[in-house]
Amino acid sequence: MVLPPVAVIAVFIGFPVVAAIAYTLGRAGGPNSVVASLGQRQFIVQKGVTFDAYRDILSNPTIHRDLWATVWVTIVVTLVVVAVSWAIALYLRLTDSWLARTISALSVVPLFIPVVIASYAILVFYASDGFIKTVAYHLGFHGFPTLGYTLTCVTLGEIWVNIPFGVLMMSSGLNGVPNNLIEAARDSGATMPRVVRSILLPMNVIPTVIVATFTAIYVLGSFTVPYLTGPTAPNLLGPSMANFFNSFNQPQQAEVLAIVVFVLALGIGAVYVWANVRTGRRSGLQS
Amino acid sequence: MSATDIGLDLQHVSKDLGGRTIVDDLQLDVRTGELTCLLGPSGCGKTTTLRMIGGFLVPDRGRVLISGQDVTTLSPDKRPTAMVFQNYALWPHMTVFKNVAFGLRLRKLPKAEVKERVEGVLDLVGLTHHVHSYPARISGGEQQRVALARALVLEPKVLLLDEPLSNLDAKLRVRVREDIREIQQRIGITTVFVTHDQDEALSISDRIAVMSGGKVEQYADARSLYREPATTFVAGFVGTMNTYEATVVPGGVALAGDLVVPCGDLSATGDGVWEVGVRPEDVRVSLDDAGAAADVLREVPRGHYKELVLRAGPHELRAFVGSDLPPADRVSISFARALLYRDGVLHRSATPVPAHS
Amino acid sequence: MGKRAHGQTLGVAVMSAIESEGVVLGGLPEAQLPAAPLRPRRAVVRGAAHRIAGVVFIVCLLVFMIGPIAWLALRAFSGLWQYPQLYPKDWTLSGWRQVFNDPNLRHSMRLSFEFAPIVTAASTVICLPAAYAFSRYRFPGRRFLLISLFATNAFPKIGLYISMAGVFYSLNLMGTFLGVVIVQLIGTVVFMTWIPAAAFSAIPRSLEEAARDVGAGPLRVFFRVTFPLAAPAILVAMILSFLASFDEAQGTFLVGVPNYITMPTEMYTLVLNYPEQVAAVFSILLAIPSVVLMAFARKHVMGGRLAEGFQLR
Ligand SMILES: Nc1ncnc2c1ncn2[C@@H]1O[C@H](COP(=O)(O)OP(=O)(O)OP(=O)(O)O)[C@@H](O)[C@H]1O
Ligand SMILES: [Mg+2]
Numbered sequence: 001m002v003l004p005p006v007a008v009i010a011v012f013i014g015f016p017v018v019a020a021i022a023y024t025l026g027r028a029g030g031p032n033s034v035v036a037s038l039g040q041r042q043f044i045v046q047k048g049v050t051f052d053a054y055r056d057i058l059s060n061p062t063i064h065r066d067l068w069a070t071v072w073v074t075i076v077v078t079l080v081v082v083a084v085s086w087a088i089a090l091y092l093r094l095t096d097s098w099l100a101r102t103i104s105a106l107s108v109v110p111l112f113i114p115v116v117i118a119s120y121a122i123l124v125f126y127a128s129d130g131f132i133k134t135v136a137y138h139l140g141f142h143g144f145p146t147l148g149y150t151l152t153c154v155t156l157g158e159i160w161v162n163i164p165f166g167v168l169m170m171s172s173g174l175n176g177v178p179n180n181l182i183e184a185a186r187d188s189g190a191t192m193p194r195v196v197r198s199i200l201l202p203m204n205v206i207p208t209v210i211v212a213t214f215t216a217i218y219v220l221g222s223f224t225v226p227y228l229t230g231p232t233a234p235n236l237l238g239p240s241m242a243n244f245f246n247s248f249n250q251p252q253q254a255e256v257l258a259i260v261v262f263v264l265a266l267g268i269g270a271v272y273v274w275a276n277v278r279t280g281r282r283s284g285l286q287s
Numbered sequence: 288m289s290a291t292d293i294g295l296d297l298q299h300v301s302k303d304l305g306g307r308t309i310v311d312d313l314q315l316d317v318r319t320g321e322l323t324c325l326l327g328p329s330g331c332g333k334t335t336t337l338r339m340i341g342g343f344l345v346p347d348r349g350r351v352l353i354s355g356q357d358v359t360t361l362s363p364d365k366r367p368t369a370m371v372f373q374n375y376a377l378w379p380h381m382t383v384f385k386n387v388a389f390g391l392r393l394r395k396l397p398k399a400e401v402k403e404r405v406e407g408v409l410d411l412v413g414l415t416h417h418v419h420s421y422p423a424r425i426s427g428g429e430q431q432r433v434a435l436a437r438a439l440v441l442e443p444k445v446l447l448l449d450e451p452l453s454n455l456d457a458k459l460r461v462r463v464r465e466d467i468r469e470i471q472q473r474i475g476i477t478t479v480f481v482t483h484d485q486d487e488a489l490s491i492s493d494r495i496a497v498m499s500g501g502k503v504e505q506y507a508d509a510r511s512l513y514r515e516p517a518t519t520f521v522a523g524f525v526g527t528m529n530t531y532e533a534t535v536v537p538g539g540v541a542l543a544g545d546l547v548v549p550c551g552d553l554s555a556t557g558d559g560v561w562e563v564g565v566r567p568e569d570v571r572v573s574l575d576d577a578g579a580a581a582d583v584l585r586e587v588p589r590g591h592y593k594e595l596v597l598r599a600g601p602h603e604l605r606a607f608v609g610s611d612l613p614p615a616d617r618v619s620i621s622f623a624r625a626l627l628y629r630d631g632v633l634h635r636s637a638t639p640v641p642a643h644s
Numbered sequence: 645m646g647k648r649a650h651g652q653t654l655g656v657a658v659m660s661a662i663e664s665e666g667v668v669l670g671g672l673p674e675a676q677l678p679a680a681p682l683r684p685r686r687a688v689v690r691g692a693a694h695r696i697a698g699v700v701f702i703v704c705l706l707v708f709m710i711g712p713i714a715w716l717a718l719r720a721f722s723g724l725w726q727y728p729q730l731y732p733k734d735w736t737l738s739g740w741r742q743v744f745n746d747p748n749l750r751h752s753m754r755l756s757f758e759f760a761p762i763v764t765a766a767s768t769v770i771c772l773p774a775a776y777a778f779s780r781y782r783f784p785g786r787r788f789l790l791i792s793l794f795a796t797n798a799f800p801k802i803g804l805y806i807s808m809a810g811v812f813y814s815l816n817l818m819g820t821f822l823g824v825v826i827v828q829l830i831g832t833v834v835f836m837t838w839i840p841a842a843a844f845s846a847i848p849r850s851l852e853e854a855a856r857d858v859g860a861g862p863l864r865v866f867f868r869v870t871f872p873l874a875a876p877a878i879l880v881a882m883i884l885s886f887l888a889s890f891d892e893a894q895g896t897f898l899v900g901v902p903n904y905i906t907m908p909t910e911m912y913t914l915v916l917n918y919p920e921q922v923a924a925v926f927s928i929l930l931a932i933p934s935v936v937l938m939a940f941a942r943k944h945v946m947g948g949r950l951a952e953g954f955q956l957r
Contacts, residue, residue, distance in 0.1 A: 005774040005833050006789060012808060012830050013796045020807035031810035088705075103702060105942070106709045112938035113713065114891040116908045117927040120915055121712035124719065124924075129727035131715045137728040160708065180376035183343055186363040187370045188390030188441065198389065202380045221800035223894060228915065241802040242894070251806055258803020265798035273791055 025049035065234035085166025093174040111164035119228035173207030213272040294319035294477030300349035311501035320475040324488035327498030369438035377422035544600035549621040555634035562628040570606035578621035719924035739921035756907040763889035771836035779844035827895035832885040843877030
């Protein structure tokens, strides 16, 4: 029963990934032959492997800046998404009012808006003639910076796209904490902030890790948001990959960047797997 | 009784939830060091009352006093109460030690003292061998003790327990409830214990408040509750009670169908129709024909006594008799003692009235 | 216990400790349990400050979350609109006419609505049995497969598509309908497996066993007991799948060009080459199915169906 999806994944993802790795190491045979026959500035060997493609791209100063931009945007987005979704989820967990329901409805909207549209909408919103500039102008900030086509805009866009998942995940985790555990802590003399710190926080570690890792991985590999809302350079690695492939016709370099992102993402993914395995072992937790 | 003798005082407390009055003008005082049970059918407002004492709910009307001090609007963290929750509410990410120590840590006590007090209280509940286990790894009875220890370690003035035994098996319930009673008496803490199990209530409390529809029907010790239930509701809820409509006649009571049953003591006397209640053990059964005639429908052995289901005229009644009574199809019955109710309320003369006057 | 006296002095220390700790929750109004008791005046003043902070937070959230979409919607109907005017000078439907009269755009809309249901259906058929197996059987390599599924999610899509192109060339899938379906399908496999798997795991085995007990065969048990109980989660997964497929642009572009240009793929061209208003109109059109689905599935998504899917078990 597991076979069909595993086969699909193996043929259309597993195999290409392996092929991609081989390609970046200089092997242009098999599935890579078509791409390799069209690409430029390739580092190919017939036997063994070569790291020349990696050397080539990692010594490129533009790529350095892109790499840093990617890392920074990823860190900022992850931190903000975790913090905001925690705050919203906490508020939803502890109150039940029309306000809370409105917030929860608001925060999942992006889940249902295609990313292309979201990116475009965000670009227009923060553009030089967008809402933010207009409002700032009317409030007297005539020199308010234009955020469209900047990394700030990319960051805002990525946050926008990732908030719903964060809120849903955190809410589900916090809703899993029974009321009487909170009440028991109140009864022992804990104030609400203390309840959050001593009960809700430690009991919600897994959802937090999930939100952080999935958000980080999403941002690392994202293309649409930075492509549409970001500057030409430095931008995230997603658009630069596409650039190397489409504009420079250097598929090997594009693949090297993909592998770099993949390795970063796997490192983050390891945290996710580790956290899951750890609670798996402690499972049998009471209600 | 001076004011300081009253550990907990609920004055005209009411609470409306979801548009209904769940607790209605409730009055209850618990003496310092006393164990009071709130007993009543499901949904009568026991938990709601307890949560108002603990500060998880604020009464809409009325006041809550602890040791004479008004705590009506204080939040749970600021009142000297400690609650043992029905399913224990142990924090799964903390060990037994940390669960118990949590409240002390909040109070910023020195480490050594925290340790000493936690170990002391774990010793009190007999749990010294599980100090560093996680709650998920210990048995239900042990979890129950941790919950109790966690409440006791703060040395609250009032201990609140909401059906603390309902997740335990029958044998363990009996043992743990005795342990709780023993510990409670040893440290002399004012306690409110919620249960819907009358056995539990009768066996451990100093006084029992029987609740129905958000009100206290009767508040008394186990003996008077059983011997003299103040209302027909209490009579029916605590123990078994045979009830009939009857009039008082010389020497006994006359039930419908012209059945006159001889009776020893009556709680009151007077004309008109009464609701008469007779405990099964107050039904005298003999093989002569001194009393009213009855057919034996069924005989249920109960160990050292047996329960007879009888029919007398149109009425069915239950009687507890000694195991030595020989089996018979037809017997003669009389009442040793009968309680007279009118409008659901017990009428009682200062001294029991002998029926043959 | 013999420490009662100590307990009393303790109380004072506790009170002051609690007072000094304050109540600040990330700028939110002080969180309350449904029935928090009244607080003294100082706390009330502090509560008001928090309430204001809360309102500010919510207004920011509203602007941040809904602002871009609303602003874009406004653009779709606006004629001349010059910075820094707060609203357009005049209103027009010309953008809409332009979109509906452009055969390319119309064709792309039709294609999008063809691919998304097909991909969703294919993904469901392929992944549901796997989800069931992952939740019900502890076969060797189970965890490895779950983690690999996750790892495939971590490989950047662009890199994957470039490399996948090689495979597609050799299988003659480039520029074909099937090729596009496959490339879109790949993006749906992970959650189409995870979310239903979590839902299946949440169904007690005893429910299935009881049905077996009264004489139902395994297939009947699945379709009469397991499936209906897991249906909300499966629905959520299918909707996400639909949206993912509807949303997919790069892979579709790479594989489908020039025969199959779907709406999001077209969108990239639009953004760069058409007047802003046309892009806005097209965006609104592209968002319609999503909004409809949202209205339809919000309850289940919010109910934690989605979140549960992301716990590895
Ligand atoms: N928040 C609430 N909103 C509306 N009604 C409520 C609320 N909390 C309790 N009730 C109702 O109040 C009544 C009394 O509830 P309570 O929990 O006090 O009963 P109880 O005596 O503890 O019953 P049990 O023995 O079943 O625990 C019930 O009918 C319940 O439905
Ligand atoms: Mg209750």
